Amino acid sequence: MDSPARNVRDIDVTLVHEWNDGSIRAQQDYLAGEEPLEIRVGEHPLTVTMRTPGDDLDLAAGFLFTEGLIERHEQILSIEHATECKATERGNIVQVKLSADAALDLEKTWRNFFAASSCGICGKASIDAVRARGVKPPNRDFRASPEMICAMPEKLRSKQQIFGRTGGLHAAGLFNAKGELIVEREDIGRHNAVDKIVGWALRDGKLPFSECVLMVSGRGGFEIVQKAAMAGVPVLASVSACSSLAVQFAREIGMTLIGFLRDRRFLVYAGDERLSLTNEVRRKFDEEHHSER
Secondary structure (H helix, E strand, O other): OOOOOOOOOOEEEEEEEEEEOOEEEEEEEEEEOOEEEEEEEOOEEEEEEEEOOOOHHHHHHHHHHHOOOOOOHHHEEEEEEOOOOOHHHOOOEEEEEEOHHHOOOHHHHHHHHHHHHOOOOOHHHHHHHHHOOOOOOOOOOOOOOHHHHHHHHHHHHHOOHHHHHHOOOEEEEEEOOOOOEEEEEEEOOHHHHHHHHHHHHHHOOOOOOOOOEEEEOOOEOHHHHHHHHHOOOOEEEEOOOEOHHHHHHHHHHOOEEEEEEEOOEEEEEEOHHHHOOOHHHHHHHHHHHHHHO
16 A cells, blocks of 8 residues: 555544434444545646545556556656645645656646546547557457356455445456456445556556456446456456446457356356357356346
8 A cells, every 4th residue: 555645544433323223322433435636747637536545656557547648657757645735635646747758638638537527428439539549459368267257256355354344445356367366456436446456557567467357346337348448358347237338348349248246147248258158058148147137
């Protein structure tokens, strides 16, 4: 975990009153930490995201990469918590200096972020914007077994220390071809958890994730798929539903997309060939899903 300039916390404690079938008692409760993180490029603010404090430098680096603002770690000349700021802001601002070949049109970049967050942007424009970054198809030869996929949620859950105490965080976990958990990160935002993993790998020279499976809690939305695509992930799994735009994009780039990964069941929305599903297994899977509907 990064060491910020002041004591920002990933877990907080508060007093609550529990009502239980007519009886009331006071008790302490643990809260997931939530504070704003501002990412500055040079002296200019780029974006602000609400996050759980910790791994802030990885989060910033991962954000710059998955949003297509940099292409490689060497373009980050320096990245650190800002010290020239108000006392109340210390630990919540990351200052980044980029090389000349990564020079940004900050006004244009800001407009793009603004447009992407508004409900007027269409799905085609979203996909076109990511396609313009030169996303390459993920490793077509990578294979993962259904048994390996089913074992991932418990492995990830067992490492979620903050969630175990607060119940209020998302998580992302990166697994190798053997189903071993390589790294996990927690955050109030699942996209932040993914960026923290990507940033960790970027700064350590471990990209792309061509031989890995990425798992996220919550739903598999378009933003998660595009970040995974930027990192070269061939298989992405989520514990909840996948959105229509996420499925469309995964199919277009050739990513395996899995949803509703719970217990010993999951749905494959795209790229089932990587799971080596035989026709018989696929037929039985489809029949079971149809009967449950």
